[in-house]
Amino acid sequence: MFLVAAISHEHGVILDQCQVAGKKGEGPAARALLPHLQVAAMVLTLDALHTTKATARLITQHLGSHYVLILKGNQSLAHAAAHALLTGPDADWTKNHRHR
Numbered sequence: 001m002f003l004v005a006a007i008s009h010e011h012g013v014i015l016d017q018c019q020v021a022g023k024k025g026e027g028p029a030a031r032a033l034l035p036h037l038q039v040a041a042m043v044l045t046l047d048a049l050h051t052t053k054a055t056a057r058l059i060t061q062h063l064g065s066h067y068v069l070i071l072k073g074n075q076s077l078a079h080a081a082a083h084a085l086l087t088g089p090d091a092d093w094t095k096n097h098r099h100r
Helices: 023-036 053-062 076-086 092-096
Strands: 002-008 013-020 043-046 066-069
Touching (some): 002 023, 013 023, 023 053, 053 066
Parallel strands (some): 043 066
Antiparallel strands (some): 002 013
């Protein structure tokens, strides 16, 4: 058992939390916590486990927020999909933001 928590980086306080049995429950638990928070127009940071379409859609479409989601190098399919999206024809802004 462990806790999933929403933490304010600005104030260093826990905004909400819940207990989950294991890693498989962490994503749904985070998605259940977020709608109870006032996060419209904020930038949310989440670790790699939360880099999912369901979480991204919840944050952008339902909560009116933005996110920084992490991609690990050992997630080859997710890494390839992100690379394809960030280098596609609609991604001109990435030209000055690629890793060096």
